[in-house]
Amino acid sequence: MQTKTIQPIHVLYFETRTSFQEIFQYVRVEARKLYQDAVRNDLEITGPVYWVYQGADGRPDTVFTLTIALPVTPPSHTIDSPYQLKQLEAFECITEQLYGNWDGLINTYGSLFSEIMSQKLVMSGQSREIYLNMDFENPDRNITEVQIGILK
Structure with missing residues (x-):
């Protein structure tokens, strides 16, 4: 567990x-489409x-904004896409x-929240999950970085 700034x-x-009740309709759907669209647009x-x-x-019925984002180099050309481009801002x-x-995500979030409380940090209201490795056939091989935003 560490504190860091994401550029x-x-x-x-x-x-x-x-x-969270409705989120499963996006799992294995939108990310795949983002990859396909990125390749199609070079x-x-x-x-x-x-x-x-x-x-x-964390409550099942709370409505929130979900952004599924694929890092790309800013294009030098116009793209033809149902998706948009933007910059995720620096993130503490x-x-x-x-x-x-x-x-295991629930335990990971739990330990991060405990650390936030013990250090008396203030949460920003944003969290991120970065899927470093996704193995749908062997989920024990998944590597996920969980980031909870804090105010400095």
């Missing part, structure tokens, strides 16, 4: 309002997919990596 990242992204993919949660509180966070099944 701005240019992304191709999908954004919606959803809740965009250079520069990192793993990010899921950015703004205003999520406390972070921990989860090695294994996503069922």
Whole structure:
């Protein structure tokens, strides 16, 4: 567990309002479409997919903004895409990596929240999950970085 600053990242992204009850309709759907669209538009993919949660509180029915973002080099040409381009701003966070099944995310968030409380940090209202490795056949091989935004 560590505190760090994530520098701005240019992304191709999908954004919606959803809740944890409804979020599964986007799993393995929008990220795949983002990759396909990036390749079709000859965009250079520069990192793993990010899921950015703004205003999520962990409750199943709370509606929040979900951004699924794929880092890309800013294009020098116009793209033909249902998705948009933007820059994720610099992000102060406390972070921990989860090695294994996503069922462990609840424990990872729990340990991060405990650390936030013990250090008396103030949360920004945004959290991110970076999917460094996704193995749907062998979920114990997943590597996910969880980042919870903090105010400095």
